[in-house]
Amino acid sequence: MSLNSRIPKFYSFSQEERRNIIASMFNFNEQDLKYLQDQEINDSVFEVMIENTIGKIPFPIGIATNFKINGKDYLIPMVIEESSVVAAASHAAKIARKKGGFTAEYSGSIVIGQIQLLTSEPFEAVKQIISSNKKKIIEIANSTNEFLVKLGGGAKDIEIRRVKGDLREYFILHLIVDTKDAMGANAVNTMLEKLQPFIESIVDCKVLLRILSNYAIKRIVKVKATFDKELLGGDEVVENILFAYDFAKHDVFRAVTHNKGIMNGITAVMLATGNDTRAIEAGAHAYASKDGNYSSLSKFEKDENGDLVGYLELPLSVGIVGGAIHVHPTYKTLLKILNVSTAEELAIVAGSVGLAQNLAAIRALASEGIQAGHMSLHARNLAVSIGAKGEEMEKVASKLIELKEITYDKALEILKKIRK
Numbered sequence: 218m219s220l221n222s223r224i225p226k227f228y229s230f231s232q233e234e235r236r237n238i239i240a241s242m243f244n245f246n247e248q249d250l251k252y253l254q255d256q257e258i259n260d261s262v263f264e265v266m267i268e269n270t271i272g273k274i275p276f277p278i279g280i281a282t283n284f285k286i287n288g289k290d291y292l293i294p295m296v297i298e299e300s301s302v303v304a305a306a307s308h309a310a311k312i313a314r315k316k317g318g319f320t321a322e323y324s325g326s327i328v329i330g331q332i333q334l335l336t337s338e339p340f341e342a343v344k345q346i347i348s349s350n351k352k353k354i355i356e357i358a359n360s361t362n363e364f365l366v367k368l369g370g371g372a373k374d375i376e377i378r379r380v381k382g383d384l385r386e387y388f389i390l391h392l393i394v395d396t397k398d399a400m401g402a403n404a405v406n407t408m409l410e411k412l413q414p415f416i417e418s419i420v421d422c423k424v425l426l427r428i429l430s431n432y433a434i435k436r437i438v439k440v441k442a443t444f445d446k447e448l449l450g451g452d453e454v455v456e457n458i459l460f461a462y463d464f465a466k467h468d469v470f471r472a473v474t475h476n477k478g479i480m481n482g483i484t485a486v487m488l489a490t491g492n493d494t495r496a497i498e499a500g501a502h503a504y505a506s507k508d509g510n511y512s513s514l515s516k517f518e519k520d521e522n523g524d525l526v527g528y529l530e531l532p533l534s535v536g537i538v539g540g541a542i543h544v545h546p547t548y549k550t551l552l553k554i555l556n557v558s559t560a561e562e563l564a565i566v567a568g569s570v571g572l573a574q575n576l577a578a579i580r581a582l583a584s585e586g587i588q589a590g591h592m593s594l595h596a597r598n599l600a601v602s603i604g605a606k607g608e609e610m611e612k613v614a615s616k617l618i619e620l621k622e623i624t625y626d627k628a629l630e631i632l633k634k635i636r637k
C-alpha cells in the first residue's frame with residue numbers, strides 16, 4: 218500500500234505515540250525503535266567515526282509530514298536543534314499539496330575531481346597530451362573501483378582548465394565521475410591520487426592537489442511547487458512574499474539569511490541521513506553567486522490564477538551508501554522512513570524540503586513575523602533553561618505565552634512565584 222504523508226495532528230500525539238505510528242507504518246523491529254531513541258548504540262560506533270572520541274550528543278529527530286514529491290508521499294526525518302523548522306516545512310508542504318505537491322529533477326551524481334598541475338609547458342601542448350591520453354586516464358581511474366564501474370558508474374570524462382593565480386598559472390585537470398548512489402568523495406579522491414604518477418609521466422609537471430570539488434555544478438536539483446494563494450493568506454500575502462523574494466534577490470545581506478532558511482531544511486535532512494552537511498552548504502552558497510553576485514537560490518512568481526509558484530535550484534552532493542551511513546545504525550533506520558531508493562531520490566526530497574522551508578519562512582516574515590511561530594517551543598526552551606522541572610515547565614511556558622513576554626527575566630519571575 219502506498220504511503221500517505223498526511224497524518225492529521227501528528228504534533229498532538231506524545232513522542233512515544235508518534236514513534237509507534239511511524240514504527241507501524243514502516244514495519245519497524247525492536248532494534249529500529251531503540252536506534253531512534255539512541256539506545257543500544259555501542260560506543261565503538263563513535264570510536265570509528267572520528268578521532269579522540271569522548272562521548273556523543275543526541276539531537277532531536279522530527280518528522281515532516283504532508284510532502285508529496287513527483288506524485289509520491291514522503292514522511293521526512295529531520296535532525297535539527299532549532300524549533301519551528303519541522304513544523305514550518307510540514308505546513309508549507311500542506312499548502313503545496315493542494316496544487317499537486319512538488320515536482321523535482323536531478324542532473325545525476327556527477328562529481329568533479331580536480332588535479333592541479335604545475336608546469337612550464339604551454340597550455341595547448343599540455344591539453345593535447347592529456348586529451349590524447351583520455352582513455353588511459355579513465356581506465357586508470359576506474360581500475361580503483363571495479364564495483365562502481367559494474368554499477369554503471371565510474372570516471373566518464375575529463376576537462377582541462379587554466380587558472381591564473383597570484384603566484385603562477387596552474388593547469389587543472391577535471392575528472393568527471395558518476396558516483397551513482399554514493400556521495401563519492403572517497404571514491405573520487407582515490408582515483409585522483411592513483412592518477413598522479415601517470416599524469417607526471419606524460420606531462421613534464423608536478424602534480425599538487427588531488428581532491429574533489431564541492432562546487433558540484435553537475436549535481437543540480439531543480440524543484441518547483443505551486444502554493445495556493447488562499448492557503449497562503451490571500452492576494453496581499455502573495456504580493457508581500459514577492460517583495461520579500463525581490464529583496465533577497467537584490468541584497469546580499471538578505472540573500473544570505475534567505476538561503477540560510479533554505480538550508481535549515483536541507484541540512485536537517487542531510488543530518489538525518491548521514492550526509493556531509495559542510496560539502497552541501499559550501500556548494501549551495503557558492504552556487505548562489507554563480508551569476509557574479511550572491512543572490513537568492515530560490516525564485517518566486519505569481520501565475521495566472523494569482524497563486525505563488527516557487528522554484529529552487531542548487532547543487533546537492535548526496536549519498537545513500539558509503540561514509541557514515543553504514544557505521545551509525547540510526548541513519549539506516551531513518552532512511553527506512555524516508556523510503557528513497559537512490560541518491561537522486563534523496564536529492565529530490567531534500568531540495569523539496571528546502572523550497573518548503575524557504576516559502577514557510579518568507580510567508581511568516583511577510584505576514585505575522587517569525588516570532589509567533591517560535592513562541593510555544595521557545596517558551597518551553599526558556600523554561601527548561603532556567604531550571605523548571607516537570608509540571609513547572611508547562612506552567613512557566615504557558616504563562617510566558619499568555620503574557621506575550623517570552624524573556625529570561627520573566628521566566629525566572631514566574632518560576633519563583635510558582636515555587637512560592
Ligand code: MEV
Binds near residue numbers: 481
Ligand atoms: C531562521 O533560522 C531562518 C530565517 O531567518 C530564514 C529567513 O529569514 O528567510 C527565518
